[in-house]
Amino acid sequence: MYRIQKNGRSDNMKNLVSASILSADMLNLEKEVRRLEASGIDMLHFDVMDGVFVPNISYGLPILSAIDGITDMTLDVHLMITDPLKYVKRFAESGADIITFHLESESDTADTIRAIRETGVKTAISVKPATPAEAVYEYLPLVDMVLVMTVEPGFGGQSFMHDMVEKVRLIRNKATELGLSTDIQVDGGIDSETAPFVKSAGANILVSGSYLFKSADMKKSAEKLKENN
Ligand code: DX5
Ligand code: ZN
Numbered sequence: 001m002y003r004i005q006k007n008g009r010s011d012n013m014k015n016l017v018s019a020s021i022l023s024a025d026m027l028n029l030e031k032e033v034r035r036l037e038a039s040g041i042d043m044l045h046f047d048v049m050d051g052v053f054v055p056n057i058s059y060g061l062p063i064l065s066a067i068d069g070i071t072d073m074t075l076d077v078h079l080m081i082t083d084p085l086k087y088v089k090r091f092a093e094s095g096a097d098i099i100t101f102h103l104e105s106e107s108d109t110a111d112t113i114r115a116i117r118e119t120g121v122k123t124a125i126s127v128k129p130a131t132p133a134e135a136v137y138e139y140l141p142l143v144d145m146v147l148v149m150t151v152e153p154g155f156g157g158q159s160f161m162h163d164m165v166e167k168v169r170l171i172r173n174k175a176t177e178l179g180l181s182t183d184i185q186v187d188g189g190i191d192s193e194t195a196p197f198v199k200s201a202g203a204n205i206l207v208s209g210s211y212l213f214k215s216a217d218m219k220k221s222a223e224k225l226k227e228n229n
Contacts, residue, residue, distance in 0.1 A: 013181060013204045015226040018043035018076045020187070020209030022058060022156040029063075032213075033071050039218040043074040043098070045187070045207045048091075050081040053105060054154035061094045068095025078126065078187065078207075080153045081105065085112045092119035100124035100147050100185075103135055113142050124185070128153060129161055133170035140175055140182055145205065150198070151188025156209040160189030165201045172202025192224045199229065 019041045024032040036044060046064055051057040068075060077096040081087065084099075085107035091099055099116045103109060103125050116123040125139055126147035136146050148168050151158040168184055175182040186203045191211035198206065206225050215221035 015199060015228065016042040016205045017212075017222045017225050018045040018074075018185065018205055018207045019212050019222075020045040020047055020156060020207050022047045023209035023213040025213075029067070030070055033067060033073070035218060037071065037073060039212075039222050041073070041212070041218075041222055043076040043205070044071070045209075046075055046077045046096075048077060048079050048081060049154065053082045053102065054080045056154045061090055064091065064096065065094040074098065076100070076207075078147065079105075083107050085115055088112065088115045089119060092116075092121050096121050098122040098124055098145065100126050100145065102126045102128065102153075103131060103139075104128055109139065110142075113139065117142075124183075126153075126187075127167075129164060133167045133174070136171060137174050140171075140178055140180055143182065145183035145185055146171055146175075147185040147187055147207075148203070149188055150186050150190065150194075153188075158189055160191075160194040162197070165197045168198055168201040168203050190225065192221070195225050195227075196229045 019036050047058050048060055049056045049058040074097045075095050076098045077091050079101045084101035084105050099121050101112055113123055122144040124145035124147055125143055128149050150160050150164045183205050184203045185205035186198045187207035190206050190208040212218055212221055
């Protein structure tokens with residue numbers, strides 16, 4: 001039996017860091033992947049944007065499968081696309097280990113969760129800042145992870161929205177009430193200053209892009225994010 005900490009996280013839940021390669025040097029992606037590996041980064045966060053669900057376009061399947069070919073890192077795919085259901089299978093085949101889609105997308109939520117589960121990869125749902133915590137409650141028993149966006153999705157380098165801390169707390173409390181040790185991921189504006197807020201509210205997987213890639217010592221910066229404070 002594990003003890004429940006005061007923020008509702010179980011003792012055996014370690015903080016993990018997922019590095020968003022949106023801030024990586026695209027012309028030297030392999031080098032960047034090696035840098036993540038050498039820095040003790042737990043996952044590689046792969047942001048997919050279709051220019052419709054969010055006002056930006058990033059990268060997709062061929063790049064994911066190229067990365068999958070050169071690393072054993074956990075590939076954490078964040079789909080910011082209008083119809084994720086249509087692409088679940090292909091992302092799984094291209095190397096995704098976790099597939100996150102948005103509750104606000106046009107695909108049916110239950111069908112998309114089922115489709116991700118069928119591929120055997122980890123299943124996650126994400127909510128944009130305007131979507132309340134309550135919207136994810138009914139799906140908690142069906143997913144491995146919830147991603148709480150702490151900026152408006154679409155771009156790296158934005159400022160952390162402090163109002164989202166309470167949303168993390170509500171979702172962690174609900175998961176605990178249901179007896180679930182759901183992973184709670186946060187994404188957007190995460191650095192050494194903002195990380196303590198989300199961790200104490202119950203988040204355990206921190207996505208970070210600009211903070212990690214801009215730091216002179218990525219390993220040290222990742223350790224700072226993982227600290228228990
Ligand atoms: C934003 C993306 C994030 C982004 C985070 O839509 O989902 O993953 O790259 O970047 P930072 O850490 O710079 O806010
Ligand atoms: Zn992301």
